[in-house]
Amino acid sequence: MTHKGTATFIAQRASAVALLFLVIWFLWGLSAHAGAGHEEMRLWLSAPTGWAPMGLLIAVGAFHMRIGLNEIIDDYIDSGMRGVFKLLNLFAAVGAAAIGLGSLYLIAA
Amino acid sequence: MASDRASSNRPLSPHLQIWRWTPTMAASISHRATGAALYAGTILLSIWVFALAQGESVYAPIAGFIGSPVGVLILFGYVWALLFHTLNGLRHLYWDMGRGFDIENARRSAWLVFLASLVLAIVIVASGVSAR
Numbered sequence: 001m002t003h004k005g006t007a008t009f010i011a012q013r014a015s016a017v018a019l020l021f022l023v024i025w026f027l028w029g030l031s032a033h034a035g036a037g038h039e040e041m042r043l044w045l046s047a048p049t050g051w052a053p054m055g056l057l058i059a060v061g062a063f064h065m066r067i068g069l070n071e072i073i074d075d076y077i078d079s080g081m082r083g084v085f086k087l088l089n090l091f092a093a094v095g096a097a098a099i100g101l102g103s104l105y106l107i108a109a
Numbered sequence: 110m111a112s113d114r115a116s117s118n119r120p121l122s123p124h125l126q127i128w129r130w131t132p133t134m135a136a137s138i139s140h141r142a143t144g145a146a147l148y149a150g151t152i153l154l155s156i157w158v159f160a161l162a163q164g165e166s167v168y169a170p171i172a173g174f175i176g177s178p179v180g181v182l183i184l185f186g187y188v189w190a191l192l193f194h195t196l197n198g199l200r201h202l203y204w205d206m207g208r209g210f211d212i213e214n215a216r217r218s219a220w221l222v223f224l225a226s227l228v229l230a231i232v233i234v235a236s237g238v239s240a241r
Binding site for chain 2: 013026102
């Protein structure tokens with residue numbers, strides 16, 4: 001994170017504020033749909049009030065978790081392997097977001 | 110690059126086991142641990158949405174696993190991690206505004222975050238289980 005410390009610091013906190021609201025929505029959604037079957041779950045996430053916050057939760061969550069894991073990598077991984085771990089971190093975060101968002105698109109379409 | 114570090118004398122972060130136990134240190138470590146766990150949780154959430162999109166035949170076994178005792182345990186861990194990381198994140202944001210950083214307040218808010226996240230997680234998961 002050389003020369004990008006301040007921007008990363010702000011990005012992590014801005015995404016945290018967004019996630020605060022998205023997590024509240026998500027926990028509400030989990031309780032409201034606990035035990036629901038396939039059809040009811042699909043119906044929930046096919047409406048804009050379902051797929052929009054869920055998509056944001058997955059996208060902003062992936063953004064936030066990548067910064068967080070990069071910080072852990074900076075703390076505990078010696079410089080030689082750092083780049084490799086950070087690249088794997090990027091792939092995992094983008095991969096999780098792509099699978100989640102792509103699937104939401106299929107559900108909503 | 111290890112020799113660079115040695116010559117510049119820059120330390121790595123001290124690891125878990127060298128700290129004396131305090132509520133504030135436990136909250137700090139738990140924030141990192143729940144953050145790492147939520148990384149896995151987000152991947153699982155994406156896989157769940159993927160299964161939901163694939164149709165009943167793919168979704169049913171996953172829904173069945175979530176409903177099993179092991180599944181409920183994982184779900185409880187995920188919900189608690191979400192709550193702890195979110196509430197402790199609020200604590201961090203409050204500190205970032207320059208407030209509540211004295212030892213007494215930090216200790217009290219650490220206990221509060223542990224207690225509130227645990228109680229809320231139990232309430233949410235228990236109500237979900239009883240709703241089925």
